[in-house]
Amino acid sequence: MNDLRRRIKEQALDIFRNSVASVDPKAVVRHALSELADEIGKSARICVVGIGKAALPMVEAARETMADRITDCIALTKYGHGNKAARFEVIEAGHPIPDENGAAATERIIDMVKATAPEDLVLVLLSGGGSALTSLPAEGLTLADLAHTNRLLIDSSADIRQINTVRKHLSVFSGGRLAQYARPARLVSLILSDVVGDDVSAIASGPTAPDTTTFADALDVLNTYGLTKRVVPPVLQHLAAGAEGRVPETPKPGDPVFEGVTNIVVASAATALVAAQQRAVDLGFSAFVLSSSFAGDTHELARFHAAIAREVRRYGRPLAPPACLISGGETTVTVTGSGKGGRNTEFALAFARETDGIRGIFGLFCGSDGTDGPTDAAGAFTAFDTVALAREKGLDARDYLKNNDSYTFFHALGDLVVTGPTRINVMDIRLVFITPEVAG
Amino acid sequence: MNDLRRRIKEQALDIFRNSVASVDPKAVVRHALSELADEIGKSARICVVGIGKAALPMVEAARETMADRITDCIALTKYGHGNKAARFEVIEAGHPIPDENGAAATERIIDMVKATAPEDLVLVLLSGGGSALTSLPAEGLTLADLAHTNRLLIDSSADIRQINTVRKHLSVFSGGRLAQYARPARLVSLILSDVVGDDVSAIASGPTAPDTTTFADALDVLNTYGLTKRVVPPVLQHLAAGAEGRVPETPKPGDPVFEGVTNIVVASAATALVAAQQRAVDLGFSAFVLSSSFAGDTHELARFHAAIAREVRRYGRPLAPPACLISGGETTVTVTGSGKGGRNTEFALAFARETDGIRGIFGLFCGSDGTDGPTDAAGAFTAFDTVALAREKGLDARDYLKNNDSYTFFHALGDLVVTGPTRINVMDIRLVFITPEVAG
Numbered sequence: 001m002n003d004l005r006r007r008i009k010e011q012a013l014d015i016f017r018n019s020v021a022s023v024d025p026k027a028v029v030r031h032a033l034s035e036l037a038d039e040i041g042k043s044a045r046i047c048v049v050g051i052g053k054a055a056l057p058m059v060e061a062a063r064e065t066m067a068d069r070i071t072d073c074i075a076l077t078k079y080g081h082g083n084k085a086a087r088f089e090v091i092e093a094g095h096p097i098p099d100e101n102g103a104a105a106t107e108r109i110i111d112m113v114k115a116t117a118p119e120d121l122v123l124v125l126l127s128g129g130g131s132a133l134t135s136l137p138a139e140g141l142t143l144a145d146l147a148h149t150n151r152l153l154i155d156s157s158a159d160i161r162q163i164n165t166v167r168k169h170l171s172v173f174s175g176g177r178l179a180q181y182a183r184p185a186r187l188v189s190l191i192l193s194d195v196v197g198d199d200v201s202a203i204a205s206g207p208t209a210p211d212t213t214t215f216a217d218a219l220d221v222l223n224t225y226g227l228t229k230r231v232v233p234p235v236l237q238h239l240a241a242g243a244e245g246r247v248p249e250t251p252k253p254g255d256p257v258f259e260g261v262t263n264i265v266v267a268s269a270a271t272a273l274v275a276a277q278q279r280a281v282d283l284g285f286s287a288f289v290l291s292s293s294f295a296g297d298t299h300e301l302a303r304f305h306a307a308i309a310r311e312v313r314r315y316g317r318p319l320a321p322p323a324c325l326i327s328g329g330e331t332t333v334t335v336t337g338s339g340k341g342g343r344n345t346e347f348a349l350a351f352a353r354e355t356d357g358i359r360g361i362f363g364l365f366c367g368s369d370g371t372d373g374p375t376d377a378a379g380a381f382t383a384f385d386t387v388a389l390a391r392e393k394g395l396d397a398r399d400y401l402k403n404n405d406s407y408t409f410f411h412a413l414g415d416l417v418v419t420g421p422t423r424i425n426v427m428d429i430r431l432v433f434i435t436p437e438v439a440g
Numbered sequence: 441m442n443d444l445r446r447r448i449k450e451q452a453l454d455i456f457r458n459s460v461a462s463v464d465p466k467a468v469v470r471h472a473l474s475e476l477a478d479e480i481g482k483s484a485r486i487c488v489v490g491i492g493k494a495a496l497p498m499v500e501a502a503r504e505t506m507a508d509r510i511t512d513c514i515a516l517t518k519y520g521h522g523n524k525a526a527r528f529e530v531i532e533a534g535h536p537i538p539d540e541n542g543a544a545a546t547e548r549i550i551d552m553v554k555a556t557a558p559e560d561l562v563l564v565l566l567s568g569g570g571s572a573l574t575s576l577p578a579e580g581l582t583l584a585d586l587a588h589t590n591r592l593l594i595d596s597s598a599d600i601r602q603i604n605t606v607r608k609h610l611s612v613f614s615g616g617r618l619a620q621y622a623r624p625a626r627l628v629s630l631i632l633s634d635v636v637g638d639d640v641s642a643i644a645s646g647p648t649a650p651d652t653t654t655f656a657d658a659l660d661v662l663n664t665y666g667l668t669k670r671v672v673p674p675v676l677q678h679l680a681a682g683a684e685g686r687v688p689e690t691p692k693p694g695d696p697v698f699e700g701v702t703n704i705v706v707a708s709a710a711t712a713l714v715a716a717q718q719r720a721v722d723l724g725f726s727a728f729v730l731s732s733s734f735a736g737d738t739h740e741l742a743r744f745h746a747a748i749a750r751e752v753r754r755y756g757r758p759l760a761p762p763a764c765l766i767s768g769g770e771t772t773v774t775v776t777g778s779g780k781g782g783r784n785t786e787f788a789l790a791f792a793r794e795t796d797g798i799r800g801i802f803g804l805f806c807g808s809d810g811t812d813g814p815t816d817a818a819g820a821f822t823a824f825d826t827v828a829l830a831r832e833k834g835l836d837a838r839d840y841l842k843n844n845d846s847y848t849f850f851h852a853l854g855d856l857v858v859t860g861p862t863r864i865n866v867m868d869i870r871l872v873f874i875t876p877e878v879a880g
Binding site: 197270288289290291292293294295296297300301303304307308310311314315317318329 | 744747748755
C-alpha cells in the first residue's frame with residue numbers, strides 16, 4: 001500500500017512539473033520565435049516590448065534567440081520581478097495598484113513603438129499583470145481617477161468583462177491601442193494567457209487585439225450599476241466625449257490597424273493541462289482534461305471531482321483505471337475559520353474527505369504559480385488513506401476543514417507540495433488518479 | 441437555427457424517454473425473471489413479496505411471467521400506489537411516516553415467508569420507500585419510539601449511514617432479517633435501486649442483505665451526537681441489550697443465512713444513464729457518463745457542467761462534438777425566493793445563464809420520476825439562446841433564478857418537460873449537448 005501511495009505521489013509530482021514546464025515563459029518564447037524565423041528574417045529593425053509579470057524571462061528568451069537583431073528593447077514588470085543584471089532596460093512598476101512608474105514607462109513604450117518604420121517588426125511579449133502596469137490615463141484623467149473608478153466597479157456586482165469595458169476606455173494603451181501606435185510596422189504579440197478562455201482582448205487588457213466594446217458600452221456599465229453620479233466628473237466627461245465621437249474609439253475588429261498584427265497565445269491553462277495529459281498517458285494512465293475553466297466553490301468542485309472518481313472506481317467510466325482526470329481554472333474559498341491554507345490545499349482536504357477509504361483514489365491539487373493563497377506551498381497530495389493517517393496522528397480532517405486549516409493538516413502529514421514560485425500563472429492544475437482495484 | 445434547436449430538443453427527449461424506459465419496473469422484472477428461468481423451474485412453491493413504491497408493477501410483472509407458479513403473493517406499497525383491481529393482495533401503508541398498516545403487513549410478510557420449505561423460492565421485489573413501509577418495531581418498542589428517534593437523528597448532523605445503523609437495530613425486518621426468516625428456502629431479491637452506489641444493504645434498509653453494523657455501532661452513533669439522554673429509555677435499553685448479546689444481532693457478511701440468497705440490482709441510476717448513453721451514441725453523438733452520483737449545490741453543479749461543455753465547444757475535449765455529456769445523482773437547492781421550481785428546472789436555468797450565447801450548447805435536465813420538486817414538470821430543456829429568447833419576452837433570467845422561479849421561466853418559453861409520474865426514481869438524468877460549430 002505504501003509503495004502504491006509513494007509511486008502515485010511521485011508520478012503526480014512528475015506530471016505537475018511537466019505541466020508547469022510546458023508553459024515556462026522562456027521555453028515558449030524560444031519555441032515561438034523559432035517558428036517565426038521567416039518573419040524575423042525579413043524585418044529591418046526589431047523592437048521588443050515585454051509587459052507583465054513574466055516580461056523579464058520572455059525578453060531574455062528573445063535576446064538569447066536573436067540579440068543581434070534587436071534594436072530597441074524594454075521590459076516593464078512588477079516590483080521585485082526585474083533583474084539589475086539584465087543587459088536591457090527593465091522598468092519595475094506598481095501592480096496590482098498602478099503607479100506613476102508604470103504610466104511613465106508606458107509613455108516610453110508608446111514613443112518607442114511610434115518610431116518604427118513599415119519594414120520593422122514590433123515583438124510584443126505579454127503576460128498577466130500587464131493591465132495594471134500599462135495604466136496610462138487618457139487626457140484630463142489621473143491615476144487616482146482610474147483607481148477610484150476601478151474600486152467602485154469592483155465593489156459593484158459588475159462582472160470582469162464590464163469592468164474591462166470601462167477600463168479600456170479610460171486609458172490610452174489597452175484595447176488595441178498599442179497596435180495602433182505600431183502601425184505601419186508589423187506586430188507580433190506572443191501572449192501568456194492567465195485568463196479563462198484565452199481571449200486575447202482580455203489578457204493585459206488586450207493592447208494588440210481588436211476591442212469590441214465602445215465608450216457607449218462603458219457608460220452603460222456605469223448606468224447599470226448606478227455609478228454615473230459616483231465616479232469623479234472627469235471620468236464621466238471623458239466617456240461622454242468618447243460616446244459623442246469627440247475622443248477616438250478603440251480600434252474595432254476589421255480595422256486596418258490589425259492587418260499587420262498577429263496575436264499568438266503561446267501558453268495558457270489549456271497548454272499546461274494538455275501537457276499534463278500527455279505526461280499521464282506516457283506514464284500509462286488513461287487521461288483526459290475535464291475542463292480548463294472551472295470556477296466556483298472549492299468544496300463543491302471537490303465533491304464534483306470525487307463523484308467522477310467514484311464513477312471511475314465503481315464502473316470504469318468515463319475512463320478505465322488506471323486513470324488520471326485533469327482540470328484547471330480557479331476556485332474560491334469561503335473563509336469562516338482562522339486556519340492557514342489556500343484554495344488548493346482546501347480543495348485537497350475536501351477531496352480527501354469525499355474519497356475517504358475508497359481504495360486507489362489519489363489527487364494532487366496545485367497552483368501553477370507555486371503559491372497557494374497566502375502560503376509557501378503550491379498545494380497538496382491526497383490519498384484514500386489521508387483521513388485515516390491523519391486520525392492516527394490525532395488530527396480530525398473535518399475540524400481542519402471547518403477551520404480552513406488545510407495547510408497545517410497536510411503539513412503534519414508531509415503531503416504539502418512545495419515548489420517555490422514558478423513565475424508563471426495558468427491558474428490551478430488538478431490531477432485525480434484512480435488505480436485499478438488494489439489488494440489489501 | 442430553429443431547426444437545430446428543434447432537432448436537439450427532440451433527440452434529448454428521445455434519449456430521456458429511453459433512459460427512463462430502461463428502468464421500467466415491469467420491464468426489468470420481466471427481463472430478470474427470464475434469466476432466472478432455471479432457478480424458478482426447480483422450485484416447489486414460489487412466494488412473492490413486493491415491497492416499496494414500485495411493488496405493484498413489479499409484482500404484476502412476476503404474475504404475468506409465472507402466475508401459475510406463484511402460491512403466495514403480497515404487495516406492500518405506499519398509499520395511493522396500489523390498485524383495487526389487482527388480482528393479488530395489495531396493502532397500502534404510511535410513507536415516509538411509518539404507520540400501523542405497514543407494521544401489520546410486515547408481520548404478515550414475516551409469517552408468510554417463515555412458512556416456506558427448503559425447496560421453495562422466496563422472490564422479493566424491492567424498491568425505494570421499503571424502509572418506512574416495513575418499520576416493525578423490536579419487542580418493547582413502539583412506532584412512536586422509532587419515529588421520535590428518527591427525528592432526533594435527522595435533526596442531528598448524523599449522516600444517512602449512521603441513521604440507518606440505528607434504524608436497523610430498532611426494527612426486526614431490515615438488515616438481513618427477511619433473509620433469516622425465509623431460511624432454509626432459497627431467496628432471490630430483485631432490487632430497484634434509488635440510492636447512490638446501489639448498496640443493497642442500504643436500499644429499503646437491506647432486508648435481504650448482510651448488515652455490517654452492530655448494536656454497539658448504533659449506541660456509538662447516539663453517543664456521538666449526544667442523543668443517549670434524549671431518546672426514550674426503551675430505545676436505549678433495547679440497543680444496550682443487543683450490545684450485551686441479549687437480543688440477537690442482525691446477520692453479518694458470511695453468515696450461513698445468506699447461502700441461499702441472491703441479491704440482484706435490476707435497475708439503478710447507472711442503468712438509466714448507460715441506456716441514455718447508448719441511445720445518444722445511436723443518434724450519432726459521442727457520449728459518456730460523467731458520474732451517476734453527483735450531489736451538492738444545484739447552481740454550482742450547473743456551473744461545472746457548463747465549464748465542461750465550454751471545453752468541448754472550444755477544444756473538442758474531453759469529447760468531440762457532436763457530444764452528449766450525461767450525469768445523474770440529485771442536487772439540493774437553497775431556496776431564498778418565493779417562485780416555483782424544482783432542482784431540475786433550477787439547474788436548467790442556471791445552466792442556461794452559464795452557457796448564454798455559446799452557440800451549439802443545449803441541455804435537458806429532468807427527474808427520472810417525472811416530478812421535479814413541487815411541480816408537475818419533470819424538468820426543462822435549455823439552449824444557448826434560452827436567455828435571449830426570454831429577454832425578447834421581457835423575462836430576465838437572472839431575476840427568475842434569484843426568485844427560484846425557474847418553472848415559471850421555462851413555462852413561458854414552452855421548454856418545460858412534462859411526462860407525468862413515471863413511477864420509478866433513479867434520481868435525476870442530465871443531458872448536455874454540444875453540436876459542432878454552427879453557422880449564423
